[in-house]
Amino acid sequence: MAAPSGTLPSIAETIARHGLDARKSLGQHFLLDPAICARIAAQPGDLTGRHVLEIGPGPGGLTRALLDTKAASVTAVEIDRRAIAALAELQAAYPDRLRVIEADALKLDTATLLPAPRVVVANLPYNIGSPLLVRWMQEAACFKALVLMFQQEVAERITAAPDSEGYGRLSVLAQWRCRCAMLLRLPPGAFTPPPKVHSAVVGLTPHPDPPSPALFASLERVTAAAFGQRRKMLRGSLKSLGEADRLLDEAGIAGDRRAETLSVAEFDRLAQGLLARSL
Template identity: 75%
Template sequence: MSDVSLRDAIARHGLDARKSLGQHFLLDPTICARIAALAGDLSGRHVVEIGPGPGGLTRALLATPAVQVTAVELDRRAIALLAELAAAHPGRLTVIEGDALKTDVTAMVPAPRRVIANLPYNVASPLLVGWLRQAAAIEGMTLMFQQEVAERITAAPDTPAYGRLAVLAQWRCRCDLLLRLPPGAFSPPPKVWSAVVGFVPKAEDPGEDLFRAMERMTAAAFGQRRKMLRGALKSLGDAEGLLAAAGIEGTRRAETLTVAEFDTLARELLARQAGSS
């Protein structure tokens, strides 16, 4: 379907983008095809798309060798348009009306799974953290964010953008900023640039308990990032002892720690929790 015919379908269904849902539709078929290509070879893969809206990216995904595309959409206005697309691709597109924040992608489709999406801006970060928790069961993710969020995800230590999101994402995945898009690529144009980030999960699965410990550690460390770690980590208990056991100076600040150092701290925190229970 061309850009023009897609816009006609949007008009026919009265599907205007809503700010309350963080919607900025990506309609250009060339850009959509490029994003689908950035996900790599989808042969034999089950793809989950979140927030497809009118289905610009969905059409590009259906043009790949993916076994099936499962689209999760909260906006009921888009469901009828997507149902037409599903009818045109029998057996290849499943449309689910629901809240992606309450959806388990690993229970939705069989492996191997990929998540590919132009994420709604207002829920992008919590969606990502949820998928990072399940990263061992997801083969890869190709996700669009506001450029600022994408830069926070891929930031290096000791840079202004480095924070909790960078640590959690880079701890679980190799993260690469693959593509930047100007506001004019979307309808309506957002006020900021957007960017696509590719995620390749690492082989080691830390498990739920260690993931929770890392969440607690990063929340404490970056919650008061101007403080030295010995002060910022007080809410976790014996901060001085925790830092000493991890071989990290208490006078350092969170943004100076590498992902590996946060891993050491999280493992020490988990060990102390296990020892006190």
């Protein structure tokens, strides 16, 4: 772990100097407590030789904690120009290990942004967390691990089991591609400014043998149809896919069941069947 070159200002000094107040329009709630940031940075395990991607670093609280690990490099993607200026001071202190990119994370090909082995560790802005997760599930094989902060409600949906209240499309997509675990829960007071909801950190470890893009798209279609009308029986909710009864019969799934009762494996069978029909 390389020490910073020169004196590094405190994060409070950095925020004051750049007038970096959190903006609701950007979904910003800064995580500044060094102890909490260190706990999050430790969740992926030993980062020696790993290249870490962070989205929405803000003034750099978690970024500092990641640079305190043995990660080979940290690439921070930020859209807020005020934060870019604040992060420049941190980049100057770690010129060989920190790269700051001004960009919209939703428009970046994050899988090719940094060399392997790649790890994502991020306190995600609330307004882009779910869309980013779906994107990353499409390219999950590119990452060794993902440690992501969400609103607690979203985190609970990602890790929810079948037949539970939170189980839905996000649960299926995430658990189909990764082993998912709730790692930490944080109260509003851990952030500046405090959000109105609790937050939680989820760990995602990608499964081997990634599916084809066509199979991923097929699963997206099945889950969108099934959970889009989750109160309906599957024979009704899957009608938009065509020949719903046949699709269900071939997958060995009763048509009077509802989406929330299906396991991830059963959704996989439906996706496989739908894809086979289109070939």
